[in-house]
Amino acid sequence: MILHDLISFEVLRLIWWALLGVLLIGFALTDGFDMGVGALLPFVGKTDVERRVVINTIGPVWEGNQVWFILGGGAIFAAWPPLYAVSFSGFYLAMFAILAALILRPVGFKYRSKRDSATWRSSWDWALFVGGAAPALLFGVAVGNVLLGVPFHLTEDLMPMYDGSFYGKFLGLLRPFALLCGVVSLSMLIMHGAAWLSVKTKGMVAFRAQRIGTVAGMVAAAGYALAGLWLAFGIDGFHITSEIVKDGPSNPLFKDVAHEGSWLIAYTERPWILIAPILGFTGIFMAVRGLREGFEVSTFLWSKLAILGVISSVGLTMFPFILPSTVDPRSSLTVWDSSSSHLTLFVMLVATVIFLPIILAYTAWVYKVLWGKVTEDDVTSSHSAY
Template identity: 85%
Template sequence: MILHDLISFELLRVIWWALLGVLLIGFALTDGFDMGVGALLPFVGRTDVERRVAINTIGPVWEGNQVWFILGGGAIFAAWPPLYAVSFSGFYLAMFAVLAALILRPVGFKYRSKRDSAAWRNGWDWALFVGGAAPALLFGVAVGNVLLGVPFHLTEDLMPMYDGSFYGKFLGLLHPFAIVAGVVSLSMLVMHGAAWLTLKTEGPVQRRARTIGTYAGVIAAAAYALAGLWLAVGIDGFAIAGAVVTDGPSNPLHSEVLREGSWLNAYAVRPWIAVAPAMGFAGIAMAVRGLRAGREVSTLLWSKLAITGIIASVGLTMFPFILPSTVDPSSSLTVWDSSSSHLTLFVMLVMTAIFLPLILAYTAWVYKVLWGKVTEDDVTGHSESVY
């Protein structure tokens, strides 16, 4: 028996769908608080020293946290080539905006303290704000557009063709529902950044972070509830008509897809997936409670639970769809017909089983070494070694 036949093609597809979700959640859990701190920076720090304290809570770890972003992009490219082709070509203007914002972060860290000028440093602080807030917002907008459906179709030879206009490749993505999804993402990560600052700082920075984080959590819960209600009554879902072939060739055109009903019909078919939104709401509620009470470690953990539940709820609600098409529903990409080959998925799984535990172990070691609070004495007493 060939080794890769030990795991069926159907199971490998589900495993890689789940792993893609794990990588995206991992990115939100780690780099999410980096973006949240960036979005909070001008508001939690009123002096140069206070802002340096906030920056130094994420300065040593943000590069490592972005590994999850790279892994997620690589997984999409290798495991789901059609998804990579459609999303990275159709959304390239939006993705360019995200990358431009993300580039501001390392540049801001590098150049902020190069001049002893209040105007200079204030300008870079606002650049770091954009580098945190803009990606957090746009990632949510992207998720909202995936739920709405994307205007693309596949030709007979499976070449993806994006049917949106030049306008639609950026401004056209700002549908009201997508903006609500962006608000969920931004407020959720601001709450997460506040929970991180509560753990890593003290004094005025910590107090302000707790106050802003509390409001952000309330906004996140309200926007998440509004998005769910909107999905229930105002947005059509997608469904596969007829028998589903789960281990066939990766050709979306072999399936008939209808646009009907609601995405939330999935909860009637698979009631157990309601655990995901329950985790989202419970995590937000407990994180807000922790912020108000001044708790530290537990607040960050509850915030992580909220993020896990909210992101997981999207994937579980849409399953088996990955990227639905509004132009030609039968071109929609699903778990069953848009993956790489059986052998490719198996080899990738073996490599993941080897290297992912190493990444997790190294990440855990880094956070253990860097455990503790960043104080004003730390940043004023070691000016050459900190941001």
Template identity: 75%
Template sequence: MILHDLISLDVLRVIWWVLLGVLLIGFALTDGFDMGVGALLPFVGRNDVERRIAINTIGPVWEGNQVWFILGGGAIFAAWPPLYAVSFSGFYLAMFAILAALILRPVAFKYRSKRDGANWRTAWDWALFIGSAVPALIFGVAVGNVLQGVPFHFTPDMLSVYTGSFFGLLNPFALLTGLVSLTMLLTHGAAWLSLKAEGEVVARARAIGAITGVVAILGYALAGVWLAFGIAGYHFTAPVPANMPSNPLLSQVAHGGSWLAAYATRPWIVIAPILGFAGLVLAVRGLRRGTEVSTLLWSKMGIFGVISSVGLTMFPFLLPSATDPDSSLAVWDASSSRMTLFVMLVAAVIFMPIILAYTAWVYKVLWGKVSENDITGSGHSY
């Protein structure tokens, strides 16, 4: 336990804040192009063979990519219990919609080619569209609501009470961030198809992705302006010890000012939105020029920048409360115990490299394009 004694609670909290961001970004970078391809499916494929080409570019990897989502949910549950409790209860209907869509997607993958009927396959194609587009949209809507503050509070005995409604989540700013999320992942899916597919599927994906990429860039810029001038941020009104007990009611928080004040106190975080804009712009440029590997890498950089800009702007807040700012959850007052965070860190140090190595091996083995001959000449494709 010497190492345990060397890592203080405040350091462990920051480490797990970073790791949570890594898991969520990892999910967006990997399963993000799966969702992008699924949402593009009815539009890039004009016939059954073309749609099967698109599906088979992600068929071997989509299940493994969802590991990042599972790890992210597990990390929230174990490292930030109050965050898990409030978000999964307050966003219950939204979470249910996401889970229903994520359940529909694997069913569509497995059942689509069980029959040859055109109506049967078309129905499952649209199921894949729903199972991919709905989570991409709702994840963005959730981010928009978190930035505005969520209507919840804690009772004196730390019982969380959510006072909002499902339709209240569908406010204009949240819908804008949902649009950014959806179009960003559509562009990511187009970049993946540009790399992995052949023929008309690639041409259509590039044309659509170039448009959705521009929409994502404009939406991200508009969200930044809206955040600067139309949405108040949150800040502590009294010093918060980094090693304080995990009780948000001990903190003093005010709702006011601007989230973008963080860029004045920590100027280095401006690198995140720069990466976001640059990555998306270069991804659109790559789609228009027909480049492949670099376009996917630029798209990944854009997603990394966009998501990390949200986390860095809000730090140290995790989930602000719109109805009772003092109930807001932050890095310093919403974590598990020091021992729990340390044990989790040991497990992450052991198993994360294994997951990364296995993922890299899978992509290496399955590298290459999916052609029409692969589809018509194989009995094992989707």
């Protein structure tokens, strides 16, 4: 027996669908609070020293947190090539905007305190705000567009063709439902950043973060509920109407898809997935409660649970779809017909089993070493502080 035959093609596809979700959730849990802190920076820090305190809560960890983003992109490229091809061709202007915003962060961290000028430092503070808020918003907009469907089709030789206009590659993505998803994403990560600041700071910085984070959490809960109602009554879902071959060749054109009904029919077919939105709402509610009452570590953990639930609910609701097509529903990409080969998925899984625990162990060690609050004395007395 060939080694990779020990795990069937169907199971490997499921594993890599789940691992892609794990990597994206890992990115939101870690780099998410970095983005939230950046979005909060101009509002929770009123003096230069306070803003330096805020920056130094994420300064030592933000770069490592972006490993999850790189791993997620790499997993899409290697495990789901059609998804990578369609998303990077159709969304490239939006992705360029995200990358441009993310680039502002390292530059802002390094250059902000190079000059003792209030105008100079304030300008970089707002650049860090953009570097946190813009990706948080646009990632949510991207999720909203995936739920709505993307205008692409596959040719007979499986070449992906994006049918949207040049205008549609950015401004056309800013549809009302997608913008609502962007608001949910931004407000949820602001809540997450506030929870982080409540752990890492004290005094007025922590107080302001808790106050803003409470409002952001309520906005996230209301937006999440509204998005669910919108999906139930205002947006058509996608459903496979032909026989599903789970271990066949990766050819999306071998199936038939209907663009009708509701995405939420998934909850009648698989009632157990209701756990995801329950976790999302519970996490948000408890995080808001923790921020209002001044809890620290527990609030941050509840905030993580909220992110886990919200993101999981999207993937579980859409399953087995990964990227549906509005132009030619038959071209929609699913877990069963858009993966790499059996051997490729197996080799990648072996590498993941080896290296993912190492990454997790190193990350845990870093946070253990850096545990504790950042104070004004820390940033004013240290030559290595930002």
